[in-house]
Amino acid sequence: MQTENSDSRQYPTLFSWEDLTEIISSGCVIITLIYVYLNVHSDLGKLRRHPDHQEAYDQWRSKIIAAHGSIPQYLLKERLGWVMSDQTPPPTPPPQVANQPKYFTRDIPDKLHKLLNNDWGYAVPHNVEHWVCLRRPIGSRIPLIHQDLYTSDVGYQNALSNGLYGFTNSDNLDGAQEIQNWIIKKFGKDTTAAYFLNPPHLQSVKEVQHFHIFVKR
Template sequence: MPETAPFNLTPLDRQLLAMTDEQFVAHDWDDLRDIIARNDLGALKRRPSDLRRYLAWSAEIKAQYGSIMNYICQQRLHWAPGHQSTANGTANGSTSAPQSAVPAGIQSGPIPFTNPRPFADPSDYKILRNDWPYGLDPGISHLVVWLRTPIPVKSDEGHLTEESRALIEGFVQKTFVRRLAEDAGQRFPEPHAQVLWFKNWVGLQSVRALEHVHVLVRDVPEDILVEWSGEKAQL
């Protein structure tokens, strides 16, 4: 582990770094559902060996790219930074939107967006597999929805507004739950019970400059994960 951590370590992180993988208890689905329901997101944890690798990787990436956001934009999302979008959606190459269309509290983001309303334009978001997922039971997959468009929050702490929560919930239902519900093979009798989502508040984010939402799915086969993310599982 680098002498100086590349992001703020929580007390739980420090506890994990003193553990072995054999001592670690992975999150099962019920545990994840309870953590998200009570908004205790600081309880989410990585396997000790994964956390150590993540810290080392983060330090290397920051040294090479300047920030994790730069790496993600360049190598994972292939989004080019540009002039920041203004509050009314006007940006270098973006489409202007009327002021009334902007959700309350929205701020300029690090890269241009097409529509100031989150999830309104497919070019403003991308679904990828999480390169560094939490320590999860087998059968649970971790995806991340990356957004160009900022999501309005209540305060500097980054807690979601009710409108933002409804926007994310609507996107998750449309993109993930509906896909399972309409599966041609009818493989998912309870699609709503197989999808969870959360958005870390600022203090828990290791990539703070780029908006993202975490999605967890249970017992979803590889073909659908590839359909959503365009990526095969890492070996």
């Protein structure tokens, strides 16, 4: 939810595009739609909001928790509209969607995912947009990381443990080719973007698999 204080472009930047790409490639990124959780094995301490922006976010966060119980509940219900009622828990295994793809592809149906702008972005350059692509968790279990996308089992197992990242100007696409193709389809073939994905067991909002995209305009 945007507020008058949520737009990061109101605040000074703290690092350059080059800094951002270095941070993303430094290690596994533990980040949610709303908040950053730092991985001690990477440089993610650099990925933060301007202090004044962080103060505005903290005030907003307190109000959201008071109203909705938690940030994940707010995200799933208010931002995504994907929460099932307490009386109807998600089935195990979930029902299969007709013609459901084997894994996330560039042509994934709109009903199976959502693209959102990060409401409370970080102190990136003002010409960089932060987007999040989320896979619908109800009635579908389309994986973002899939063995068929890798040239070796070693690469696949590494992605399950450490996530993956990439850049649209790179040819090193092992495991990320469909995600990158989706980004290019969505934002254009000449897009300069960096993206990253965490394995499910490291995502703070475990109900929703997602990956992040920083688009340089």
